[in-house]
Amino acid sequence: MRPLVMLPIALAGDRLDRARFVLTALGAALGTVALLSSATVLAIDASRASNYTNDALNESGLRPGVAFGMLLMTIPVLTFVAQCSRMGAPARERRLAALRMAGATPRQVVQIAAVETSLAALLGVASGFGAYFAGRVLLDAPDTQGRRPLPTDVLPGVFSMAVIATLVPLFITGLAVLTMRRVVISPLGVVRNVSRRRPRAWPGVLLLVGIGACALVEPVFRYFADHPRSDDLPAIVMGVLIVTGVLSVSVGLVGGTGWITYEIGRLLHRWARRPAGLLAGRRLMADPWAGSRTFAALIVALLVGSAAAGLSELTVATVSAQQENARRLAGLLGESYEPTGTAFYECTYDIVGYAVAVSMMIAVAGLLVALAEGVLSRRRTLASLLAAGTPRGVLSRAMAWQAIAPVVPAVALAVIVGVLLPRFAIAGGRESANIEVQRCVPSPGDPADSCHDTVYDATHQVLLTAERMPVTVHIPWGQVGMLAGGAIAATVAMTVVGLAFLRTSTRMTELRTS
Structure with missing residues (x-):
C-alpha cells in the first residue's frame, strides 16, 4: 500500500479517533520533556558547580539520582499513552475489519494503526521539544549571585537529543501495536478474545x-x-x-x-x-x-x-x-x-x-x-x-x-x-542525640586501649567517650x-x-x- 494511500486512511475516523490522536501526542510531549530534563541534569559538568540554588544539582554524587527520578516519571506517561491507545477500540476494529474485507492484509492493517500512532507521537515529540526550549527561556531566573533554580544554562548533547527524538516515537508506536496483540480481526470483523484465568x-x-x-x-x-x-x-x-x-x-x-x-x-x-x-x-x-x-x-x-x-x-x-x-x-x-x-x-x-x-x-x-x-x-x-x-x-x-x-x-x-x-x-x-559523655583516664602504656569508641583530648590528656543509642524515627x-x-x-x-x-x-x- 502506497504511503499517499495509507496516510488518509490512518487519519480517518470519528471524534474518538481524533481524541486518541491528541491524547497520544500529549503523552509523547510529556515523555519528551521528562527525558530532556533528565538529560539536562546529566549534562551538568564540574565547571558549573555551585551554579544553582538547589544543592541537589550542585552535588555531583546526587545528580544521577535526580536524573533517575525524572526518568521514572516516564512510567506514568507510558501508562497514560497505553490507556489512550485503547480509546475508540470498537470503532477502530470495525474500520480495520472493513479494510480487511476490501483486500487489506493483516500486515497492512497493523501498518495503518502504526502510522496513526507514529504521526501523533512525532507531533508530540515536536511539541515536547518546543515546550522544553520555551521553558528554558521562561524559567531562566538567576539571582544577584548568578545562581539559577534550574539548569537552564545547560543543554543536552546533540546525540542525546537525537536519541530522544528517535526512540520516543518508536517506543510509543511499538506500545500501541503491542496493545492490539489480544485481538485478531478477520475479514468478517470477528474478534477472538483470549480467555482469562x-x-x-x-x-x-x-x-x-x-x-x-x-x-x-x-x-x-x-x-x-x-x-x-x-x-x-x-x-x-x-x-x-x-x-x-x-x-x-x-x-x-x-x-x-x-x-x-x-x-x-x-x-x-x-x-x-x-x-x-x-x-x-x-x-x-x-x-x-x-x-x-x-x-x-x-x-x-x-x-x-x-x-x-x-x-x-x-x-x-x-x-x-x-x-x-x-x-x-x-x-x-x-x-x-x-x-x-x-x-x-x-x-x-x-x-x-x-x-x-x-x-x-x-x-x-x-x-x-x-x-x-x-x-x-x-x-x-x-x-x-x-x-x-x-x-x-x-x-x-x-x-x-x-x-x-x-x-x-x-x-x-x-x-x-x-x-x-x-x-x-x-x-x-x-546515632541518637541522647548521648552520655564520660571521662576515661588513659593507661600509661597505650591510651588507645583504655576505652573503646572514644575521642582523645590531647589538651587534658584524657579520653572522651560517648555512648551511642539507636535513633528513634517516627513514621510520617x-x-x-x-x-x-x-x-x-x-x-x-x-x-x-x-x-x-x-x-x-x-x-x-x-x-x-x-
Missing part, C-alpha cells in the same frame, strides 16, 4: 520476596564490615538486594491489584443486596486485570512517594543525631562546631515529592481516560440495560463501585509497604495520609467526571453499534 496470589509471594531482600541489606552490610574485602563484591551484593527488593515489591503491588479486584468483586457479588453492587461485583470478576492496567501508574507513584517520605524521616533524624553528637563532643574538647542542619536533605526529598505529585497527576489523567474508554467500549451493553428498564442511577452507582472499590485497599497496601520499605533496607546502627503518618487521601479523592473526582460519559453513551441509538 482467575488471578492467583503469586503477587503476595513477590511482596514477601521483595521485603525479605530489603531486610537482608543490613545483615549483609554488617557481615562485610566485620569481614572486609578489597573487591567490589559488597557493593554488588547490596545493590542486587536493593534492586531485587524494590522491583519485586513494585511488580507484586501492580500484579496484586488484579487479585484484590477479583476478591472485591467476589465479596460484592456475595454480600451486596442492591443491583448496583451486584453489577459491579460481576464486572470486577469478569475483568479483574483492568485494575492493574488502570491503577498501575498510580500504585507505583504512591509506593515511591511513601518510600521517599519514610526515607526522608529516617535521613533527617539520623543526620540530626549525628550533628548533635558532633556538637557535644566538640564542646567537651573546647572547639566550636556549627551544625549544618538538614535543609539540604529536606530540599532533596522535596524534589522527589514534586516529581511524585506530577506522576500522580498524570496517573489520574490516565485513570479518567480509562474510565471513558470503559464506558465507550461497552456503550451498546449499557444502552441495552437501559432499554431493558435498568435505571440510569443504578448504572452510575455500579460504575462508581467498580472504579472506587479496588482503589482503597490497593492504595492502603501501597503506602504501608512504601513507608516501611526504608526501615527494612536501612535499619539500626543510628501525616505525609502518608495526604498521599493516600489525595489518591482516593482524585479517583473519586475522576469517577464523577467519567460518569458524564455515561449519559451521552447510553442513548437508544447506541443499540445500532457493535
Whole structure:
C-alpha cells in the first residue's frame, strides 16, 4: 500500500479517533520533556558547580539520582499513552475489519494503526521539544549571585537529543501495536478474545520476596564490615538486594491489584443486596486485570512517594543525631562546631515529592481516560440495560463501585509497604542525640586501649567517650495520609467526571453499534 494511500486512511475516523490522536501526542510531549530534563541534569559538568540554588544539582554524587527520578516519571506517561491507545477500540476494529474485507492484509492493517500512532507521537515529540526550549527561556531566573533554580544554562548533547527524538516515537508506536496483540480481526470483523484465568496470589509471594531482600541489606552490610574485602563484591551484593527488593515489591503491588479486584468483586457479588453492587461485583470478576492496567501508574507513584517520605524521616533524624553528637563532643574538647542542619536533605526529598505529585497527576489523567474508554467500549451493553428498564442511577452507582472499590485497599497496601520499605533496607546502627559523655583516664602504656569508641583530648590528656543509642524515627503518618487521601479523592473526582460519559453513551441509538 502506497504511503499517499495509507496516510488518509490512518487519519480517518470519528471524534474518538481524533481524541486518541491528541491524547497520544500529549503523552509523547510529556515523555519528551521528562527525558530532556533528565538529560539536562546529566549534562551538568564540574565547571558549573555551585551554579544553582538547589544543592541537589550542585552535588555531583546526587545528580544521577535526580536524573533517575525524572526518568521514572516516564512510567506514568507510558501508562497514560497505553490507556489512550485503547480509546475508540470498537470503532477502530470495525474500520480495520472493513479494510480487511476490501483486500487489506493483516500486515497492512497493523501498518495503518502504526502510522496513526507514529504521526501523533512525532507531533508530540515536536511539541515536547518546543515546550522544553520555551521553558528554558521562561524559567531562566538567576539571582544577584548568578545562581539559577534550574539548569537552564545547560543543554543536552546533540546525540542525546537525537536519541530522544528517535526512540520516543518508536517506543510509543511499538506500545500501541503491542496493545492490539489480544485481538485478531478477520475479514468478517470477528474478534477472538483470549480467555482469562482467575488471578492467583503469586503477587503476595513477590511482596514477601521483595521485603525479605530489603531486610537482608543490613545483615549483609554488617557481615562485610566485620569481614572486609578489597573487591567490589559488597557493593554488588547490596545493590542486587536493593534492586531485587524494590522491583519485586513494585511488580507484586501492580500484579496484586488484579487479585484484590477479583476478591472485591467476589465479596460484592456475595454480600451486596442492591443491583448496583451486584453489577459491579460481576464486572470486577469478569475483568479483574483492568485494575492493574488502570491503577498501575498510580500504585507505583504512591509506593515511591511513601518510600521517599519514610526515607526522608529516617535521613533527617539520623543526620540530626549525628550533628548533635558532633556538637557535644566538640564542646567537651573546647572547639566550636556549627551544625549544618538538614535543609539540604529536606530540599532533596522535596524534589522527589514534586516529581511524585506530577506522576500522580498524570496517573489520574490516565485513570479518567480509562474510565471513558470503559464506558465507550461497552456503550451498546449499557444502552441495552437501559432499554431493558435498568435505571440510569443504578448504572452510575455500579460504575462508581467498580472504579472506587479496588482503589482503597490497593492504595492502603501501597503506602504501608512504601513507608516501611526504608526501615527494612536501612535499619539500626543510628546515632541518637541522647548521648552520655564520660571521662576515661588513659593507661600509661597505650591510651588507645583504655576505652573503646572514644575521642582523645590531647589538651587534658584524657579520653572522651560517648555512648551511642539507636535513633528513634517516627513514621510520617501525616505525609502518608495526604498521599493516600489525595489518591482516593482524585479517583473519586475522576469517577464523577467519567460518569458524564455515561449519559451521552447510553442513548437508544447506541443499540445500532457493535
